[in-house]
Amino acid sequence: MKLIPKLAAIILAASLFGCNKQQLSDNAALPLTGAQANVAAAAAVSVTVAKDGSGNYTTVQAALNAVAANSSTRTVINIKNGTYKEVLTIAADKKNVSLLGESTTGVKLTYDNYSSKTNPATGTGYGTSGSASTFIKGEGFYAQNITFENSSGPVGQALAVNITADKTVFNNCRFLGRQDTWYGSNCRVYLRNCYIEGTTDFIFGSATAFFDGCSIYSYGGTAITAANTANYVTYGLVFNNCTVTAASGVSTLLGRTWGGYAATAFVNSALPSNISAAGWSNWGNSANDATARYNEYGNTGSGANTSGRVSWSKVLTSAQAANYTSYTNVLKTTYASSPVTDNWNPNTIINDPSSGPVSGITSGATYSILAKHSGKALDVKQSSTTHGGVLHQWGYAGTNNQKFIINDLGGGYYNIINVNSGLCVDVKDASTANGAVIQQWGYAGSANQQFSIISTGNGYYKILNRNSGKGLDVKDASTANGAVVQQYNFSNGDNQQWQLNKLN
Structure with missing residues (x-):
């Protein structure tokens, strides 16, 4: 469970991840478009990872380590089916990296660290931030047909992914875990046709993230999301055309305010009866009622009834909802207090020939x-x-x-x-x-x-x-x-x- 914002918790978390995670500056590099994208695709470096030794590497991290620093062209790492138990880091200087799995359920990147588990290198716990199985720091990261997992189970905070890289894209991927499965920091992330599961706050962070046609599964827990959106950021966690399901007999909220300006929207999505009538929580701080930005529109299912919602959440008008259903609108500006409109379009990567099917x-x-x-x-x-x-x-x-x-x-x-x-x-x-x-x-x-x-x-x-x-x-x-x-x-x-x- 994340720390409730109290003075002692803030002091403790100043040097640890906890609830008050380090805010990262945004990289505002423009995406490759048009002829530039075609040149990048043609020049892409392609290697294969296979556990049986039939590829260039037998571990994913070895392939990542070999990626040229600060490359302007894409490095494509094809991963053959297998379970790869490694703590993976896509370093900040490993830019424009694609991980392409042979099949979504066949390629699993996993580890079992968790917040209170002792890190042998330090003698202290990993903390929430350090518990991730995969750390994504390099701008322009793309993943397709991959399962990202934290296999530690119900032992507290345990991240499958820790994303701090701007312009990150996941296509047809799965994220498996329990508490705090998916974390995105000050960056933009696009997810298409993905599956995310967990318990408490299993989709959380300060990122602007667009979940497009994704499947969300709750094992039960306080809330599905815990946004910590900056006050100068318009959109936080946006779920469009998603399907939410849950374990039998459990109840959960759509979101709670990890930060006072938490921004989360569910639009045109299917919500089950497991969603609590109140829908949202201010995490015990009534001051958040005036600043949190919790929105719904066009949802279906027995959990979509907004009549019992907290008074400070909002049902969007159709004109307002149009801004949320366009991922190019949600993701068009950099994550910064003085945002730059670079009109990032994740399809630049998705439609890149170098990111197509492996075989x-x-x-x-x-x-x-x-x-x-x-x-x-x-x-x-x-x-x-x-x-x-x-x-x-x-x-x-x-x-x-x-x-x-x-x-x-x-x-x-x-x-x-x-x-x-x-x-x-x-x-x-x-x-x-x-x-x-x-x-x-x-x-x-x-x-x-x-x-x-x-x-x-x-x-x-x-x-x-x-x-x-x-x-x-x-x-x-x-x-x-x-x-x-x-x-x-x-x-x-x-x-x-x-x-x-x-x-x-």
Whole structure:
């Protein structure tokens, strides 16, 4: 449990992490864009880590140590499946590093330090700050298909990650732990389609962090979040199109004020009955009522009812909510008392060819399939298990109706089977027309149920139906949840390109 802000606690924490962690200055370097990004991708250094010795390194830290200091080009570290028990540090001078896992559940970076555990180097406890399994300090860090874990269990504060690096991006990653699993300091972080679990305050810190289509799981504990946002920072922890679930019978708050200006928002997210009616807590300090910034909008589920919320939380208007649902707006300025608007866009990294899938299709493996233009997942509408269930796009929440088994049929063709229903991706009525709806149906070996999956050379794939030759396409290039997936002549549009994230 973090220290409640009292004078004695403040004095104690002046030299330790505790509740009052050291504030770091922001780095305001501009991201690579346009031709610069292409040059960086082409010049990227790529190495492989494999426990069995088949790569360049057998440990992740050894690969990190070899990264050139202050490099302006990206270093890509491909990590083969395995559990790597190491305390990892991406040092501040190890910039523009990508960790790309072979599969999300197959690559686990883990350790078991915790706050009160004795550090043999000092003879004292690690403290909250020092308990992390992975320390991310180098600007421009990117991780895809990685599990970050603190395996120490319910023993108090025990971080899976400690993030102080500006412009950090996590794509399709998992964060496993109990108390204080995920910590972000004075920096900007973007998370797409990630899973975070824990107990008390398991997502916390002063960072401006945008959780986009993420799955949040509470084992129970005081609150999900504990923000310590600076008073000059507009956005703190923003959860957009996320799904919150919890262990049976537990109750938890959405957030509590670790700092007086705590800023946290849940928008367009699914909230379970485990969310306490009050929603938010001032952590026993009524002065925080006037300064904390706790916002909600458009949430669904039995935990989304705001009628019993604390009086000082706020329901946003639709116009206000538009500012929170745009990650480019939330992340556009540096984290500083005199912020610089550098319009950082995390898709500069996500769409970089050097951060694409590590390898080709593995027959029989399970994948999430994400549209390039929206980042949303191929999804069977309403988790239908019936023949004719329509496929659309939706924010990825890790549910089985968003997971697909891809089987190699030979001759360059695949079938794509939904994990939830066991039914196959199918072009309705075997149509060869533009706009024909993509549905699910029992696999019968017909050509309208078979697809070629071909790299477009930028870390994405086009998925072409064997019968019609047309590509899977998000209708009207919509970025909205529920947009229909159809077939259309392939023209290299971003709404026709798909990222395949291997899940096992």
